[in-house]
Amino acid sequence: MTEQQAREQMVKLGASFFQRGYATGSAGNLSMMLEDGHLLATPTGSCLGELDPDTLSKVTLDGEWLSGDKPSKEISFHRAIYLNKPECKAVVHLHSLYLTALSCLQGLDSKNCIKPFTPYVVMRVGDVPVVPYYRPGDARLGEDLARLAPHFNAFLLANHGPVVVGKSLREAADNTEELEETARLIFTLGDRPIRYLSDDEVAELRS
Numbered sequence: 001m002t003e004q005q006a007r008e009q010m011v012k013l014g015a016s017f018f019q020r021g022y023a024t025g026s027a028g029n030l031s032m033m034l035e036d037g038h039l040l041a042t043p044t045g046s047c048l049g050e051l052d053p054d055t056l057s058k059v060t061l062d063g064e065w066l067s068g069d070k071p072s073k074e075i076s077f078h079r080a081i082y083l084n085k086p087e088c089k090a091v092v093h094l095h096s097l098y099l100t101a102l103s104c105l106q107g108l109d110s111k112n113c114i115k116p117f118t119p120y121v122v123m124r125v126g127d128v129p130v131v132p133y134y135r136p137g138d139a140r141l142g143e144d145l146a147r148l149a150p151h152f153n154a155f156l157l158a159n160h161g162p163v164v165v166g167k168s169l170r171e172a173a174d175n176t177e178e179l180e181e182t183a184r185l186i187f188t189l190g191d192r193p194i195r196y197l198s199d200d201e202v203a204e205l206r207s
């Protein structure tokens with residue numbers, strides 16, 4: 001994919017998230033690795049529904065701002081993931097309604113906050129660890145994500161929202177939507193008793 005195609009894809013997927021209510025206002029940020037190894041990212045304060053391919057931020061993996069508008073305040077946690085997960089080529093962070101609601105609950109299992117009850121989330125994403133609450137932009141988000149990144153494909157920032165990776169921006173976006181729908185199911189099911197997948201059923205999906 002050329003850099004121009006990557007820019008156009010980021011604009012298109014940002015608009016798609018926004019139009020379908022997965023992103024609101026100026027919340028959330030996207031990044032992807034270009035073929036030259038640099039990162040394309042959404043500018044800080046930008047609305048995912050109104051991105052401009054020509055003003056997207058371009059930064060090096062070391063964090064040097066090369067061109068475009070000023071990058072997201074979360075660019076350091078995006079970089080931390082790329083640096084610690086070589087197969088990751090894109091990162092999506094949203095404040096989508098149901099995952100963010102989940103992130104505000106007390107007593108989440110910090111090793112995996114989504115106990116599997118449908119197969120697709122197991123097949124696509126796997127376990128989702130919780131990162132403790134830090135102020136947005138705090139360097140500790142990057143430190144924690146650097147430690148977790150080699151082992152997981154998605155993370156829930158406590159009292160904040162999801163961070164999801166992919167081998168492409170399309171894959172990261174699809175995985176984010178799958179997780180958001182799973183969180184919606186959790187709230188839809190409410191207090192009804194859930195039949196969770198058994199350990200054997202989960203193992204079969206992962207094999």
Ligand SMILES: O=C(O)[C@@H](O)C(=O)COP(=O)(O)O
Pocket residue numbers: 026027028029042043044045046071072073074093136137
């Ligand atoms: O929650 C926040 O403030 C950030 O994590 C965020 O979602 C938007 O920040 P920018 O990407 O700097 O606009």
Ligand SMILES: [Zn+2]
Pocket residue numbers: 027028093094095136160161
């Ligand atoms: Zn955020």
